[in-house]
Amino acid sequence: MKTARYLPLLLGLCIGQALADTPINLRHDATPTARIAISNIKGAVTVTAWDRNEVQVTGQLGDGAQPLAITGSNGDLEIKVKPQGSAGRWFNWTGDNNMSASTLDLHVPKGASLDVDVVSASLGVDGLQGGEIAVNSVSGKVRINAQSPALDIDSVSGSIELAGHADKADLQTVSGDILAPALGTEAALQTVSGRIQAAGGPWRKFTLSTVSGDVQLRGGLAADGSVDIDSMSGDVQVVLPANVSAAIEASSFSGDLRSDFGKPYGSEHGPGEHLGAKIGSGDGNIVINTFSGDVHINRGSR
Numbered sequence: 053m054k055t056a057r058y059l060p061l062l063l064g065l066c067i068g069q070a071l072a073d074t075p076i077n078l079r080h081d082a083t084p085t086a087r088i089a090i091s092n093i094k095g096a097v098t099v100t101a102w103d104r105n106e107v108q109v110t111g112q113l114g115d116g117a118q119p120l121a122i123t124g125s126n127g128d129l130e131i132k133v134k135p136q137g138s139a140g141r142w143f144n145w146t147g148d149n150n151m152s153a154s155t156l157d158l159h160v161p162k163g164a165s166l167d168v169d170v171v172s173a174s175l176g177v178d179g180l181q182g183g184e185i186a187v188n189s190v191s192g193k194v195r196i197n198a199q200s201p202a203l204d205i206d207s208v209s210g211s212i213e214l215a216g217h218a219d220k221a222d223l224q225t226v227s228g229d230i231l232a233p234a235l236g237t238e239a240a241l242q243t244v245s246g247r248i249q250a251a252g253g254p255w256r257k258f259t260l261s262t263v264s265g266d267v268q269l270r271g272g273l274a275a276d277g278s279v280d281i282d283s284m285s286g287d288v289q290v291v292l293p294a295n296v297s298a299a300i301e302a303s304s305f306s307g308d309l310r311s312d313f314g315k316p317y318g319s320e321h322g323p324g325e326h327l328g329a330k331i332g333s334g335d336g337n338i339v340i341n342t343f344s345g346d347v348h349i350n351r352g353s354r
Contacts, residue, residue, distance in 0.1 A: 074113040076156070080122040080129060082107045084163045085183060089130040091169040095153035096192075101162035101179030107131075108159040114152030131156065174210075185218075193228075211246070229265075237274060255279060262286045266345075270352065272296050273336035283342040290340065291352040297332030302340040304347050312351035 082088070082105055090097060095114060109131055113120050118134045135151045153173075160166075165183035168175055171190045180198035187194055189207040196203065196214050203218035211228040214221070219236040225243045232241070235252030241260045248262060253271035258279045260267060267283060270291040279298075281288055292298075292313070300313055305324045309316040314329025327349075340347055 074115075076109055076111045076113050076120055078109040078120065078122050078131075080107045081105065081126050082129060082161055082164065083127040084161050085165065086126065086161060087128050087165045087167065088158075088160055089128075089132070089167045089169075090156065090158065091131075092133045092154055092156055092173045093135070093171045094151060094173055095133075095155050096174045096176075097156045097158070097168065097170060098176045099158045099160060099166060099168075099178070099180070101164070101181065101198075102159045103162065104159070105161055106159075107161075109156060111155040111157045114154040116151035117154055120154075131158070235271070253277075273298055273338070275335050277336045279336070279338045279340075281340045283345045285344045286342070287346040287348075288340060288342055289348045289350065290338075291350045292331075292338075294351050294353060295332070296336070297334060298330075298336035298338050299334040300327060300329045300331065300338045300340075300349065302327040302338075302347050302349065304342045304345065306344045307342050307346040309347045311347075311349040313349060 084105055088107060107122060107129055109122065116136055118136055120133060123130045133154045162180055163182045164180065166177065166185045168187045170192050172192055174192040175187060175189060176195045177185065178197045180200065183200065184202040185196060185198060185200050187205040189210050191208060192210045194205055194207055194210055194212045198216045201219045203221045205212050205223050207225045207228050209227045212223055212225060212230045214232040215234065217234045217236055220238040221235055222240045223230050223232065225246045227245045229247045230241055230243060230250065232250040235250055237256045239258050241248055241250060243265045244263045246265045248260065248265055248267045251270040254274040254277060255271060256274045256277045261282045263284045265286045267286055267288045272293040273279065273296060302309060303324060303326045309325035309327060311327050313331050314327055316325045316327045318325055
């Protein structure tokens with residue numbers, strides 16, 4: 053008798069679980085260099101390159117989402133998770149809050165370009181070669197392992213982790229960390245309170261700005277290249293090759309300034325330390341300014 057009484061409740065729970073775990077299995081032909089737009093509000097997105105001229109999407113669609121489809125032409129495709137009743141609008145807060153997490157696992161041509169929008173969903177990209185990658189994220193971690201001519205990532209509180217190589221990278225966060233050990237010849241990094249660890253080059257143009265996040269940077273300059281670093285209260289450590297050729301200007305209003313290249317000197321009219329040094333023939337330019345953060349410029353190996 054007790055089993056019969058609880059059977060409707062158990063059946064309802066099972067049905068609810070089934071609705072929350074709707075499997076995805078979609079395929080669409082694609083050109084080798086197709087542009088693929090992907091959006092997901094909650095959950096996770098993983099993109100893996102393969103040698104087929106086809107896009108495959110598997111995973112689980114969250115309860116409260118519209119049926120998923122791959123739309124567009126073979127050269128321009130879109131995969132978009134939308135809440136029910138959104139009438140095509142991506143941000144429909146009532147619908148978003150009622151929608152469960154969705155997991156999208158994609159396989160795409162290795163030469164494809166990506167345009168990804170995620171809110172509280174993590175993103176992982178592996179194996180792409182040759183296509184541009186653009187990402188907008190709110191709170192999910194972004195991890196990119198690719199060879200790309202241009203990488204543009206904008207995140208609020210999620211961290212950015214890069215592997216592979218990007219010829220040109222534009223990376224921005226508010227409170228998320230930026231970890232980029234293989235930057236190419238041009239890069240622009242910006243954060244408010246996140247930590248930055250970056251390396252690469254030789255840079256033709258490199259800019260970095262932070263408010264309170266600490267910075268660790270390692271790399272060299274191309275001929276006539278430039279590095280410009282601006283920090284409010286974050287500490288800055290820069291490791292330059294022993295054979296670097298550049299003019300260095302550095303200053304800190306109230307922080308500690310140390311350098312293996314030249315000797316810092318105090319200000320004649322107030323607090324602060326400054327550095328002006330020429331290394332080699334002085335082909336490039338390196339400018340580092342902080343207000344209250346420490347600045348350490350170290351000599352690395354060749």
